[in-house]
Amino acid sequence: MASTKPLLSSSFHGNQIFLSPPTPKTTKCSKLLIPQSILNRRPSNTTLKNLPSQATLAALLFSSITPQQTLALDTINPPNAPPPVIQAEAPKPIPSPFSQNLLMTAPKPQTQSDIPDGTQWRYSEFLNAVKKGKVERVRFSKDGTTLQLTAVDGRRATVTVPSDPDLIDILASNAVDISVAEGDSGNGLFSFIGNLIFPFLAFAGLFLLFRRSQGGPGGPGGFGGPMDFGRSKSKFQEVPETGVSFSDVAGADQAKLELQEVVDFLKNPDKYTALGAKIPKGCLLVGPPGTGKTLLARAVAGEAGVPFFSCAASEFVELFVGVGASRVRDLFEKAKSKAPCIVFIDEIDAVGRQRGAGLGGGNDEREQTINQLLTEMDGFSGNSGVIVLAATNRPDVLDSALLRPGRFDRQVTVDRPDVAGRVRILQVHSRGKALAKDVDFEKISRRTPGFTGADLQNLMNEAAILAARRDLKEISKDEISDALERIIAGPEKKNAVVSEAKKKLVAYHEAGHALVGALMPEYDPVAKISIIPRGQAGGLTFFAPSEERLESGLYSRSYLENQMAVALGGRVAEEVIFGDDNVTTGASNDFMQVSRVARQMVERFGFSKKIGQVAIGGSGGNPFLGQQMSSQKDYSMATADVVDTEVRELVEKAYERAKQIITTHIDILHKLALLLIEKETVDGEEFMSLFIDGKAELFVA
Numbered sequence: 001m002a003s004t005k006p007l008l009s010s011s012f013h014g015n016q017i018f019l020s021p022p023t024p025k026t027t028k029c030s031k032l033l034i035p036q037s038i039l040n041r042r043p044s045n046t047t048l049k050n051l052p053s054q055a056t057l058a059a060l061l062f063s064s065i066t067p068q069q070t071l072a073l074d075t076i077n078p079p080n081a082p083p084p085v086i087q088a089e090a091p092k093p094i095p096s097p098f099s100q101n102l103l104m105t106a107p108k109p110q111t112q113s114d115i116p117d118g119t120q121w122r123y124s125e126f127l128n129a130v131k132k133g134k135v136e137r138v139r140f141s142k143d144g145t146t147l148q149l150t151a152v153d154g155r156r157a158t159v160t161v162p163s164d165p166d167l168i169d170i171l172a173s174n175a176v177d178i179s180v181a182e183g184d185s186g187n188g189l190f191s192f193i194g195n196l197i198f199p200f201l202a203f204a205g206l207f208l209l210f211r212r213s214q215g216g217p218g219g220p221g222g223f224g225g226p227m228d229f230g231r232s233k234s235k236f237q238e239v240p241e242t243g244v245s246f247s248d249v250a251g252a253d254q255a256k257l258e259l260q261e262v263v264d265f266l267k268n269p270d271k272y273t274a275l276g277a278k279i280p281k282g283c284l285l286v287g288p289p290g291t292g293k294t295l296l297a298r299a300v301a302g303e304a305g306v307p308f309f310s311c312a313a314s315e316f317v318e319l320f321v322g323v324g325a326s327r328v329r330d331l332f333e334k335a336k337s338k339a340p341c342i343v344f345i346d347e348i349d350a351v352g353r354q355r356g357a358g359l360g361g362g363n364d365e366r367e368q369t370i371n372q373l374l375t376e377m378d379g380f381s382g383n384s385g386v387i388v389l390a391a392t393n394r395p396d397v398l399d400s401a402l403l404r405p406g407r408f409d410r411q412v413t414v415d416r417p418d419v420a421g422r423v424r425i426l427q428v429h430s431r432g433k434a435l436a437k438d439v440d441f442e443k444i445s446r447r448t449p450g451f452t453g454a455d456l457q458n459l460m461n462e463a464a465i466l467a468a469r470r471d472l473k474e475i476s477k478d479e480i481s482d483a484l485e486r487i488i489a490g491p492e493k494k495n496a497v498v499s500e501a502k503k504k505l506v507a508y509h510e511a512g513h514a515l516v517g518a519l520m521p522e523y524d525p526v527a528k529i530s531i532i533p534r535g536q537a538g539g540l541t542f543f544a545p546s547e548e549r550l551e552s553g554l555y556s557r558s559y560l561e562n563q564m565a566v567a568l569g570g571r572v573a574e575e576v577i578f579g580d581d582n583v584t585t586g587a588s589n590d591f592m593q594v595s596r597v598a599r600q601m602v603e604r605f606g607f608s609k610k611i612g613q614v615a616i617g618g619s620g621g622n623p624f625l626g627q628q629m630s631s632q633k634d635y636s637m638a639t640a641d642v643v644d645t646e647v648r649e650l651v652e653k654a655y656e657r658a659k660q661i662i663t664t665h666i667d668i669l670h671k672l673a674l675l676l677i678e679k680e681t682v683d684g685e686e687f688m689s690l691f692i693d694g695k696a697e698l699f700v701a
């Protein structure tokens with residue numbers, strides 16, 4: 001039961017900061033929260049980016065993790081949270097097991113029969129049987145020190161497992177089915193992965209991952225030989241013609257304008273060099289995920305008609321020091337031979353973070369990679385015809401050496417699109433889709449502030465899927481509307497069994513939010529009220545904040561006070577109707593919102609006279625770029641007391657206002673609650689008509 005500003009963040013988004021720009025769920029799930037204990041154990045020069053794939057790999061290897069669980073894990077990271085900071089936790093280099101591997105001799109062939117007798121096999125017997133294809137499946141204990149095997153003839157045996165980095169590879173290359181015993185303790189996937197990725201399996205996993213990405217095992221028996229590692233060349237893609245033009249990138253006019261210069265240069269280098277003009281070698285595309293940075297880079301190449309080389313910086317960095325640097329060298333070698341061309345480096349922050357900033361010392365591999373990149377960029381003169389575009393959403397963490405003149409000295413901001421931009425993006429993504437006449441992009445655009453291009457693409461796609469599921473020939477506004485709500489608030493649980501009593505309670509609760517919202521001066525209009533359960537919420541009230549408000553990101557003191565009153569309206573209605581003793585826990589999200597707003601008003605926005613116009617508690621940061629707005633306390637106990645008192649006062653004041661509105665307009669509260677019980681959803685217009693019938697005053701001061 002949450003009062004939801006669909007378009008502002010809400011309780012659905014977990015720990016998200018209330019006033020931050022909305023971050024609708026997108027289809028992308030790239031970040032995985034990895035427990036510190038595992039991070040500390042991983043080899044020093046892997047990047048965090050590898051970890052999801054590592055986990056995915058584990059998921060593939062160990063069938064007890066389903067992809068769905070991995071997705072569920074993704075959502076543990078609040079959408080706006082910064083990626084876990086890698087620099088603070090760069091662990092000490094761990095000697096690579098693969099170097100030992102070089103010295104290891106292959107196990108001697110066994111003379112025993114293929115399948116040993118007994119229920120306790122020696123490790124060498126086990127390996128031998130595996131290589132002869134006599135082992136069907138193995139099941140590791142949770143700590144990985146023993147395994148249970150099932151032989152092809154159905155016999156079972158136990159093996160004590162030494163720390164052998166090759167084991168997983170050997171098992172996999174002999175098509176042995178691998179799983180891990182599920183424990184009865186622990187809390188789900190975290191502890192599972194925690195126990196799973198004890199060092200040798202982690203190494204083995206990475207080893208496999210690496211080998212896979214190299215295009216298959218290097219030899220029979222799965223022993224590819226560690227020397228393969230240095231020779232990777234396939235870490236970038238080369239597209240001779242992207243076929244993407246600026247017209248495929250809707251909105252982003254400013255960015256296109258700035259990049260037009262790059263296009264001109266690539267098309268006509270002589271014109272510039274004849275005049276002695278210095279052409280930028282590198283250009284940084286900065287903006288939140290999904291805003292079309294990659295698309296823009298492709299469009300630059302497409303417009304100029306030059307080849308497009310792309311790679312993700314995280315893929316440069318692998319297990320061995322020096323590999324990343326050699327990959328960078330390969331990439332530029334190739335690019336220079338095809339100049340003029342575009343080199344696009346995505347997620348440059350993965351290698352481009354400030355050097356030597358980590359607690360555990362520097363990360364050699366990353367440093368070498370970035371040094372190589374800088375060398376390459378310094379190496380080609382302004383007119384070599386290779387232009388490097390790099391993308392990041394964390395420009396703040398980049399090494400300043402990258403931003404020096406002659407490197408990425410230009411920044412192009414690719415921001416979330418505005419109303420008009422969203423209309424055009426919707427148009428682009430409805431090309432080739434059959435749309436009903438009632439679809440109005442303008443209206444959809446107004447309902448989707450904060451959406452990125454990727455979000456809008458996802459929206460249109462979801463709508464198309466819905467239309468197909470409904471056996472329609474066209475996508476109508478209903479499908480788009482339903483898809484939108486689904487994206488914002490999670491799917492409706494239409495079949496959830498809700499008792500009459502609960503339905504009534506939720507109806508009054510939501511009616512309370514809506515009523516207070518409608519009667520607060522200059523508050524956002526109510527768009528829809530629903531008592532169909534959705535996600536965690538028993539019911540929802542949608543408001544439609546104005547575009548200007550969202551775009552400016554500015555909120556007045558009175559707006560925030562209103563917001564708190566609206567959020568409290570649910571609980572107040574419960575109290576008034578059902579009595580103090582019968583209020584429920586349904587308002588807990590509302591309370592969280594309220595206290596967050598109140599605290600921010602006092603601590604950060606200077607809205608408290610006693611604290612004054614200062615920001616205390618936390619270093620701030622720009623949530624737009626995913627920086628942490630930490631709530632770390634950096635003030636004295638005495639100040640903390642004042643803060644607490646001020647926060648409480650704000651909340652109490654809001655509570656009183658909500659109560660006053662609800663008690664004076666209780667007739668409308670009843671009407672709306674009845675309507676909700678009958679129809680389950682009520683839209684804004686219908687709700688407002690209750691006021692006209694009831695002759696309530698619309699705005700009370």
Ligand SMILES: Nc1ncnc2c1ncn2[C@@H]1O[C@H](COP(=O)(O)OP(=O)(O)OP(=O)(O)O)[C@@H](O)[C@H]1O
Nearest residue numbers: 248249250289290291292293294295425453454457
């Ligand atoms: N301005 C836009 N016009 C049309 N489509 C867009 C636009 N922005 C994003 N998209 C769509 O969203 C998809 C994802 O965009 P893209 O990968 O370019 O984003 P990005 O900024 O590079 O994201 P990330 O930082 O996650 O890599 C694109 O394939 C494209 O279809």
Ligand SMILES: [Zn+2]
Nearest residue numbers: 001002003570
């Ligand atoms: Zn509520």
